[in-house]
Amino acid sequence: MGFVSEFKEFISKGNVLDLAVGVIIGGAFNNIVKSLTDDVLMPMLSKLTGGMDFKDWFIALDGKTYNDLAAAKAASAATLNYGLFLNAVINFLLMAFAIFWIVKLANRFKKPQEVVVTDPAPTRDQLLLAEIRDALRSRT
Numbered sequence: 001m002g003f004v005s006e007f008k009e010f011i012s013k014g015n016v017l018d019l020a021v022g023v024i025i026g027g028a029f030n031n032i033v034k035s036l037t038d039d040v041l042m043p044m045l046s047k048l049t050g051g052m053d054f055k056d057w058f059i060a061l062d063g064k065t066y067n068d069l070a071a072a073k074a075a076s077a078a079t080l081n082y083g084l085f086l087n088a089v090i091n092f093l094l095m096a097f098a099i100f101w102i103v104k105l106a107n108r109f110k111k112p113q114e115v116v117v118t119d120p121a122p123t124r125d126q127l128l129l130a131e132i133r134d135a136l137r138s139r140t
Contacts, residue, residue, distance in 0.1 A: 032102075033098050033099055034095070036098045036102075037091060037094045037098055041094045041097070041098065042091075042094065045090070053083075053087075054084070054086045054090075055069065055084055055087055056068045056069050056083060057081075057083025057086065058079045058080060058081045058082065058083055058084075059082070060077045060078075060079055061077070061078040061080060062078060064077065069081065069083075069084075
C-alpha cells in the first residue's frame, strides 16, 4: 500500500475525525471556561479576599529584597515564585469547579438511556442442578 493511500485510509477513519471534532470543540469550550473563570469567578474570589493577588509573592534567591517580582526580574535575580504557583493552583481549581458545574448542567438535559433488563440465561451449574432436582422428583 502506498503512502498516500495509507494516509487517506488513516484520515478517513471515524476515530480521527471524531478526535479532530473533539479538539475543535475543546478549544471553543476552553474559551468559555476561561472566560467563566477569569471574568466571573476570579473577580468574586478577589472581592472575597479583599483584592489579594499572589503574583508578587516570591523569594529572591540572591538574598536581596525587591519591591515586586518585576523589579526582581529586571535585576536578573533568580526567584522562587510561589505566588504565581498559588495563582495557577487557584485558577486550576476554579476551572475544574466551572467544568464540573457545566458538565452537571449538560447532563440534566441528556435523555436518559432506556435500560432493557433481560433475565440472564441459567449457568451450566444451574442447569445441572435443575436436572438433578427433576431426576429426584421423578423417583418418588
